[in-house]
Amino acid sequence: MRLSVIGCGYLGAVHAAAMASIGHDVVGIDVDEQKVAALSAGTAPFFEPQLAELLQAGLASGRLRFSTHMADAAGAGVHFLAVGTPQLAGGHAADLRFVHAAVDDLVPHLRPGDVLAGKSTVPVGTASGISARIAPTGAVLAWNPEFLREGWAVHDTLAPDRIVVGVSSGESGERAAEILREVYRPAVEAGAPFLVTDPATAELVKGAANAFLATKISFINAMAEIAEAAGADVTLLADAIGHDTRIGRRYLGSGIGFGGGCLPKDIRAFAARAEELGRGESVGFLHEVDAINLRRRDRAVQIVVDALGGLVFGKRVAVLGAAFKPFSDDIRDSPALDVAVRLRGLGADVVVTDPAAIDNARAVHPQLGYERDRDEALRGAHAVVVVTEWDEYRRHLSPEHAGALVSARVVVDGRNCLDAAAWRAAGWAYHGMGRR
CATH class of the missing domain: 3.40.50.720 (NAD(P)-binding Rossmann-like Domain)
Structure with a gap:
């Protein structure tokens, strides 16, 4: 055809x-x-x-x-x-x-x-x-x-x-x-x-699907906030509730939250259209979904600051990830770059690495440092922040290898994607997001 x-x-x-x-x-x-x-x-x-x-x-x-x-x-x-x-x-x-x-x-x-x-x-x-x-x-x-x-x-x-x-x-x-x-x-x-x-239902499907996914992600991140206050582990919590077939484990990954060119803008547009139709109260919860998501970025920055003793000025921070997700070079509304820019604003010497998104990131945020080679980004770092779960970071980077490159063994797992026990056993100060 x-x-x-x-x-x-x-x-x-x-x-x-x-x-x-x-x-x-x-x-x-x-x-x-x-x-x-x-x-x-x-x-x-x-x-x-x-x-x-x-x-x-x-x-x-x-x-x-x-x-x-x-x-x-x-x-x-x-x-x-x-x-x-x-x-x-x-x-x-x-x-x-x-x-x-x-x-x-x-x-x-x-x-x-x-x-x-x-x-x-x-x-x-x-x-x-x-x-x-x-x-x-x-x-x-x-x-x-x-x-x-x-x-x-x-x-x-x-x-x-x-x-x-x-x-x-x-x-x-x-x-x-x-x-x-x-x-x-x-x-x-x-x-x-x-x-x-009918056409109206077809139009609603995409917005409704993204609103549900965003809600599920923000729900587990809200649970992460409670887990941090209570001393619980949100990853184990997600495993436990995910076994309920009515809930399911997919999209219950807690951490720094979602970004990109779809979920954030789509849930906002969905809520805006509901307001125009006189049914804003029906999706009022989406405003809190959005707020929870953005709050996780604040929390990630605070974890880095706390992990470095309350002061990041002059400290070298390696940020692993620039795209909003792995297998992409899309930096639109990237939580990774948001965290990197905020740390740079606090005086940190931030070096970003990513397998695909370096050129896009540099064009938008030239004030950050960049290294295409992961090991060069790690070299001399006082803290390592994982913000996009490429296999190069979550699977193919050992704590022993990274430990030989950094100045201080501090890792902040913004995606809760690392083997916490393995990194701690190798002498790292591991910090997850709602994860013990």
């Missing part, structure tokens, strides 16, 4: 390459000439496992190409809308300017029977306005939210845990759903649930 993907950022580039890999003829459209040039050369403009290989294979096969001209989307049977919806400056609502601009540019190229499949994360109610905008062309809107995890985006596109398609009732909506079922046929045949809903 011939497809277009409008917007080739994180979501769109992955989607375009993945759709080409399963046999579709795909054109990706973006206004950024440099991005399009990089993608056309088979170079991913961001770090995502397996993406470069998919891009190169798609380009070599002739099934994948990229363009800056919206007219090149003409003739596609399905157009995936994948442009960004950042948080409005000075507010919590989503900025939909890019979504509306992309739709306006696409409208002249739509034909009767075309399907516009919205993948961008938008406030509920957005789809109805877009549907009215494209109705005169004879095209049909379907809302098809994405559920990608950075670091696992290729896997999540090709082997999703569910596919949600929101369409209006009637023959045209049913036809749009069947067209998308065919687009995703390999995943459906592999067992992925294909859920057909």
Whole structure:
């Protein structure tokens, strides 16, 4: 099938390459000439496992190409809308300017029977306005939210845990759903649930899912605060309650909290839209979820200060991690860099290392020190702070090896991902977050 993907950022580039890999003829459209040039050369403009290989294979096969001209989307049977919806400056609502601009540019190229499949994360109610905008062309809107995890985006596109398609009732909506079922046929045949809903429900799914995940993470971090005061161990607590099948252990990892370009902005936009609908009280708890999450960063800084005897001025602190999570170079709302910047503000000599995100971090925070080599970052450090759980830190770094490089054996485990007993046995002063 011939497809277009409008917007080739994180979501769109992955989607375009993945759709080409399963046999579709795909054109990706973006206004950024440099991005399009990089993608056309088979170079991913961001770090995502397996993406470069998919891009190169798609380009070599002739099934994948990229363009800056919206007219090149003409003739596609399905157009995936994948442009960004950042948080409005000075507010919590989503900025939909890019979504509306992309739709306006696409409208002249739509034909009767075309399907516009919205993948961008938008406030509920957005789809109805877009549907009215494209109705005169004879095209049909379907809302098809994405559920990608950075670091696992290729896997999540090709082997999703569910596919949600929101369409209006009637023959045209049913036809749009069947067209998308065919687009995703390999995943459906592999067992992925294909859920057909109304558009409003499909819009709500993404926001509701992220709100639930954020709540679960902040819940265990709230328990970490209590565990610290009571002398308990939040990791053991999470193991114990996680055995309850009604709760589950996933996303009960306590520590410095969540960041990135999705969860923080999405829960704020979700709450803002609820306020607009006159139901702000229904998600009032999300404000506390957000507050708990941000409070964990304060706590991480305080643990470092306390671990260094109350004074960090002039002390060398090695911060292991810059991206907000492993297997990514995304530094948006990164707890790791937030902690590093705060420590630098207290006078610490902060050196940051990360397997993928150094260039992005340096561009935004040039005042920090950076080392690409992990061991060079550790050398001479008075404290080591683990803030992103790359395997290079949580599995492949021994306390004995690190101990031979540092000036003082102080480690602050901002992700509760290290073997505390092993580090203590090697003579380190180990400090977890709500963990004994």
